[in-house]
Amino acid sequence: MKIAVCIKRVPEMDGTFRIAASGAAVDEAGLKFDMSDFDGYAVEAALQMTEKLGAGEVHVVSLGPDIVQETLRKALSMGCARATQLKCDVVPYDPFAIASALAAELQGGAYDLVLFGKMSIDSANGAVGFMVAELLGLPMVHGCSKLDVAGGQGTARREIEGGGEMMTFSLPAVVSIDEGIARPRYPSLKGIMAAKKKPLDVKPAQLGPVALTVERMELPAARPPGRIIGEGAAVVPELVRLLQTEAKVL
Amino acid sequence: MTNVLVYAETRGGQPRKVTFEAITAARQLADQLGGAVHVVVAGPAGVEALAASFGEHGADVVVACGHESLVHYQPDVATALVASRARSATYRAIVFSASAQGKDLAPRVAARLRTTLASDVTSFSLRGDAMVVTHPGYTGKVIQTLKLVASPALLAVRPGAVAAAKQPKAGTVEAVALPELPSARVTTTETVLGDTKKLDLGEAPVIVSGGRGLKAAEHFALVEELAAAFGNAAVGATRAVTDEGWRPHADQIGQTGRLVSPDLYVAVGISGAIQHLAGMRTSRCIVAINKDKEAPIFKVADYGIVGDVFEVVPALTAAIKSAKQGA
Numbered sequence: 001m002k003i004a005v006c007i008k009r010v011p012e013m014d015g016t017f018r019i020a021a022s023g024a025a026v027d028e029a030g031l032k033f034d035m036s037d038f039d040g041y042a043v044e045a046a047l048q049m050t051e052k053l054g055a056g057e058v059h060v061v062s063l064g065p066d067i068v069q070e071t072l073r074k075a076l077s078m079g080c081a082r083a084t085q086l087k088c089d090v091v092p093y094d095p096f097a098i099a100s101a102l103a104a105e106l107q108g109g110a111y112d113l114v115l116f117g118k119m120s121i122d123s124a125n126g127a128v129g130f131m132v133a134e135l136l137g138l139p140m141v142h143g144c145s146k147l148d149v150a151g152g153q154g155t156a157r158r159e160i161e162g163g164g165e166m167m168t169f170s171l172p173a174v175v176s177i178d179e180g181i182a183r184p185r186y187p188s189l190k191g192i193m194a195a196k197k198k199p200l201d202v203k204p205a206q207l208g209p210v211a212l213t214v215e216r217m218e219l220p221a222a223r224p225p226g227r228i229i230g231e232g233a234a235v236v237p238e239l240v241r242l243l244q245t246e247a248k249v250l
Numbered sequence: 251m252t253n254v255l256v257y258a259e260t261r262g263g264q265p266r267k268v269t270f271e272a273i274t275a276a277r278q279l280a281d282q283l284g285g286a287v288h289v290v291v292a293g294p295a296g297v298e299a300l301a302a303s304f305g306e307h308g309a310d311v312v313v314a315c316g317h318e319s320l321v322h323y324q325p326d327v328a329t330a331l332v333a334s335r336a337r338s339a340t341y342r343a344i345v346f347s348a349s350a351q352g353k354d355l356a357p358r359v360a361a362r363l364r365t366t367l368a369s370d371v372t373s374f375s376l377r378g379d380a381m382v383v384t385h386p387g388y389t390g391k392v393i394q395t396l397k398l399v400a401s402p403a404l405l406a407v408r409p410g411a412v413a414a415a416k417q418p419k420a421g422t423v424e425a426v427a428l429p430e431l432p433s434a435r436v437t438t439t440e441t442v443l444g445d446t447k448k449l450d451l452g453e454a455p456v457i458v459s460g461g462r463g464l465k466a467a468e469h470f471a472l473v474e475e476l477a478a479a480f481g482n483a484a485v486g487a488t489r490a491v492t493d494e495g496w497r498p499h500a501d502q503i504g505q506t507g508r509l510v511s512p513d514l515y516v517a518v519g520i521s522g523a524i525q526h527l528a529g530m531r532t533s534r535c536i537v538a539i540n541k542d543k544e545a546p547i548f549k550v551a552d553y554g555i556v557g558d559v560f561e562v563v564p565a566l567t568a569a570i571k572s573a574k575q576g577a
């Protein structure tokens with residue numbers, strides 16, 4: 001089983017966000033970066049599949065400037081076999097531009113599965129995986145919380161509002177991973193050492209046309225600071241009064 | 251180039267609330283352009299009967315594909331239907347809902363048409379040859395204004411961003427046959443739903459959400475009872491709770507769960523971790539009940555009560571019941 005996982009480097013969300021001087025980007029100073037949450041689940045799911053089979057290998061691909069090599073090395077230290085950076089100095093916002101570059105790289109790679117996280121945690125579009133599938137002419141199942149693959153066939157459960165959909169599909173396929181499927185492992189010291197020697201190729205990203213751009217970024221209006229109205233069940237009548245007369249939500 | 255195409259989401263042959271929101275959004279765009287709204291709907295035989303309700307919300311034409319194989323959402327069929335309709339005529343925009351189904355379909359259609367899309371948009375307007383939209387990024391910590399220069403412009407509109415409105419139009423049915431697919435590639439074999447009589451988290455005006463402070467699955471009865479007292483509430487949970495298996499994953503609210511924005515969000519025994527706040531921070535009014543007055547949830551709560559959930563929640567349930575009776 002040969003699996004490719006496409007991963008993205010994103011800021012950690014618990015940081016304090018500021019807008020850069022351009023007004024159209026986030027100021028990266030002071031933010032910490034890591035692999036996007038769902039991509040971590042996808043890497044873990046891929047590793048577990050090959051480990052269970054005792055065969056195959058996992059490749060990771062990331063598009064972006066040289067700093068994404070950090071994220072690729074992390075995936076290598078978790079156990080992936082090789083990494084590819086699709087180099088571009090600025091990652092476009094447009095998902096089709098990105099998907100075109102990924103599809104060009106994955107085409108001809110003879111992968112049984114191409115995995116994505118369900119969405120990147122920064123833009124939350126969840127579009128790139130679908131577009132890669134479409135460009136490669138492969139089946140796509142999105143947001144899997146359960147996934148079984150055997151004999152060229154896959155079955156999956158994907159999460160929808162209030163429930164799930166059970167899907168079957170044929171391989172090769174593109175699958176995006178929801179959380180719940182596998183908690184990502186922490187790289188071991190041995191894994192980190194081994195990762196340094198694993199192949200990391202750098203290729204120019206063959207981006208598609210860009211039709212969607214960020215014009216402006218703003219911080220949302222701040223919520224008024226929280227207010228504790230009192231202690232214990234005794235304040236319940238006051239709460240109900242506030243909900244009726246002040247918040248007017250009752 | 252003044253017409254707008256919209257995909258009408260159905261589940262079990264019935265439209266969802268977001269379906270009418272998407273049609274209303276398409277109507278707004280079409281009115282701005284002076285064009286018509288065409289709706290594509292797929293479902294089991296008889297699905298064309300929905301055309302009347304779509305017409306009420308502003309659909310001029312309803313392109314209906316009814317077939318016994320379409321009881322469940324079938325992504326490959328829906329993609330072929332919307333894409334072939336989009337190719338057969340000129341549309342300025344194609345609108346989807348940014349629901350689980352719409353988010354699944356919109357990027358497939360976009361790539362089939364070799365174009366892009368703006369996802370999860372909270373507002374949209376046409377400005378010359380550009381579609382300008384807003385989109386919450388970085389788990390809602392940043393609002394992005396995006397410019398989309400493509401025609402058709404594909405949009406997935408965030409549930410709740412547009413209020414469904416009635417604007418009667420003809421809703422003329424055009425039946426289409428099941429498209430022929432190269433081979434069935436992805437098949438939905440079953441739609442597993444929890445209690446379908448329950449309000450969906452995305453649609454409920456009130457959400458009562460429980461955290462680890464409830465200490466055991468059976469204590470969620472407290473949360474259920476409070477939700478029942480409101481009468482218009484859904485029940486949510488934190489990841490700590492879904493990880494424990496006290497509630498299904500579908501109930502999880504937060505960065506990696508559902509993003510919700512109800513009128514009232516009641517957080518019961520929830521600490522208010524950043525990842526949880528990411529999913530509910532935009533709620534209009536937040537109430538928190540937690541025994542730890544330092545809990546971060548109190549930083550965003552409009553009304554916080556420091557106290558034991560086992561004491562405060564039953565009292566609140568009783569008070570809401572009597573307030574509702576008095577109303």
Ligand SMILES: Cc1cc2nc3c(=O)[nH]c(=O)nc-3n(C[C@H](O)[C@H](O)[C@H](O)COP(=O)(O)OP(=O)(O)OC[C@H]3O[C@@H](n4cnc5c(N)ncnc54)[C@H](O)[C@@H]3O)c2cc1C
Pocket residue numbers: 037460461462463464487488489490491502503504505506507508518519520521522523524525526529539540541542545557558559560
């Ligand atoms: C990558 C990542 C993604 C995540 N995504 C999500 C997500 O989408 N959604 C999410 O919710 N979490 C998410 N988390 C987890 C998140 O960080 C927190 O761990 C989680 O939200 C905590 O849930 P909790 O508030 O129920 O539990 P806790 O943090 O354990 O809080 C329990 C609270 O209950 C209070 N309490 C205890 N007993 C009582 C009592 N008798 N009466 C009143 N109060 C009481 C305590 O004071 C405490 O504040 C994510 C974490 C990571 C790392």
